[in-house]
Amino acid sequence: MAAAAAATRLRWLCAQLVMFSGALGWLGYQAGLQLEPGTAQAAASTPPALYSIAAPAARTAQVERAPASDERETFLGMSSERLRQRMQSGQIRSIKKNRGGSSISLRIEFSDGSRAAFKPIQSNPQTVPRKEAAAYVLSRLLGLNLVSPVVMRTVHRDELFEKLDPASLPSRPRIERETVFDEHGKTLGAFSYWIPRVADLRLDTTAGIHRWTEWLGQGGSIPPEKTLLMSQLSSLLIFDLLQNNSDRFSGGNLLGAPDGKTLYFMDNAFGFQADPEGHTRCWFYLHRVQKFSLRLVQALEGLRADALAAAMVWSRADGSQQPLLTDEEQAALLSRRDRALSHIDQAITMYGRENVLVFD
Numbered sequence: 262m263a264a265a266a267a268a269t270r271l272r273w274l275c276a277q278l279v280m281f282s283g284a285l286g287w288l289g290y291q292a293g294l295q296l297e298p299g300t301a302q303a304a305a306s307t308p309p310a311l312y313s314i315a316a317p318a319a320r321t322a323q324v325e326r327a328p329a330s331d332e333r334e335t336f337l338g339m340s341s342e343r344l345r346q347r348m349q350s351g352q353i354r355s356i357k358k359n360r361g362g363s364s365i366s367l368r369i370e371f372s373d374g375s376r377a378a379f380k381p382i383q384s385n386p387q388t389v390p391r392k393e394a395a396a397y398v399l400s401r402l403l404g405l406n407l408v409s410p411v412v413m414r415t416v417h418r419d420e421l422f423e424k425l426d427p428a429s430l431p432s433r434p435r436i437e438r439e440t441v442f443d444e445h446g447k448t449l450g451a452f453s454y455w456i457p458r459v460a461d462l463r464l465d466t467t468a469g470i471h472r473w474t475e476w477l478g479q480g481g482s483i484p485p486e487k488t489l490l491m492s493q494l495s496s497l498l499i500f501d502l503l504q505n506n507s508d509r510f511s512g513g514n515l516l517g518a519p520d521g522k523t524l525y526f527m528d529n530a531f532g533f534q535a536d537p538e539g540h541t542r543c544w545f546y547l548h549r550v551q552k553f554s555l556r557l558v559q560a561l562e563g564l565r566a567d568a569l570a571a572a573m574v575w576s577r578a579d580g581s582q583q584p585l586l587t588d589e590e591q592a593a594l595l596s597r598r599d600r601a602l603s604h605i606d607q608a609i610t611m612y613g614r615e616n617v618l619v620f621d
């Protein structure tokens with residue numbers, strides 16, 4: 262069984278490698294820097310090379326091609342590829358500012374009624390759209406299917422403001438001030454499939470943290486109806502260390518299905534710093550966990566640098582591929598992966614494999 266799973270994973274990784282092998286030459290630290298202005302000064306200065314998007318200066322959104330991916334992948338029972346294609350090329354009907362949150366986070370409604378969250382490149386250094394896309398790619402590489410599908414797509418400023426919903430007009434000055442547009446008037450951002458209903462699962466309240474710390478530690482037993490959710494939370498805390506997302510417990514970032522049975526891994530636009538050890542905040546929560554998913558551990562063990570590099574790209578309309586993460590960011594990610602595996606190994610040494618790898 263384990264051999265069959267390993268073979269399936271290997272086949273999948275090979276397919277990824279072949280599909281994206283042409284992208285390897287694009288990867289590099291310099292290119293990565295171009296993707297991330299990062300500060301208000303950078304936002305105000307001459308647009309970097311990223312913004313010279315080779316496309317007619319149309320007023321409608323420019324469509325980039327989605328990178329190829331496994332056709333069988335699904336999100337909430339729908340083909341991830343279909344969801345991504347729809348976001349990539351759908352006609353935008355209206356745009357609203359999302360309430361709450363510290364970033365420019367918008368909700369796009371397409372003509373067919375489907376929706377996407379849209380985070381453009383912005384002066385807030387804590388919201389970097391390519392990282393939202395990188396988190397999605399990483400989740401797929403690890404076989405986690407709880408990150409909403411993401412594509413990179415540009416929107417022209419005229420379209421953005423023409424289609425801004427009247428209720429969001431008071432936010433217009435802030436959107437204009439903080440969104441970074443290129444010399445053609447376009448902004449590049451991450452579109453994430455809009456999950457129709459989400460609820461705060463209260464996993465970040467003091468009481469919530471207390472409860473799950475007991476359940477995911479070796480001392481407590483998980484109520485049967487909470488097993489799936491706890492398995493997802495355990496995997497999320499590993500995933501957060503890998504992407505170095507220290508923002509998870511800052512409020513409003515632990516959302517899930519209203520029935521409380523599924524956790525969505527949302528708001529991943531801040532992370533992937535070139536920190537080989539991982540943020541102390543990620544470790545603060547991960548240290549509470551001593552129960553993990555066997556499949557995730559196998560995926561972590563199987564994650565190879567070349568497959569990661571090949572997958573961490575997005576495609577422009579002209580077919581050229583752009584890196585989502587710099588070489589340094591990828592190396593740091595792999596180092597954090599090693600540390601995550603050491604953490605799990607230590608738990609196995611102390612408590613035994615059968616008590617630690619308790620989730621599927």
Ligand SMILES: Nc1ncnc2c1ncn2[C@@H]1O[C@H](COP(=O)(O)OP(=O)(O)O)[C@@H](O)[C@H]1O
Binds near residue numbers: 362388409457459528
């Ligand atoms: N893909 C999505 N599906 C459904 N709701 C979303 C989605 N993305 C964002 N939201 C909603 O918008 C809010 C703000 O988005 P978030 O990604 O957390 O950005 P911020 O960086 O502003 O916190 C979320 O708390 C959630 O309610």
Ligand SMILES: [Mg+2]
Binds near residue numbers: 362512513514528
């Ligand atoms: Mg948030």
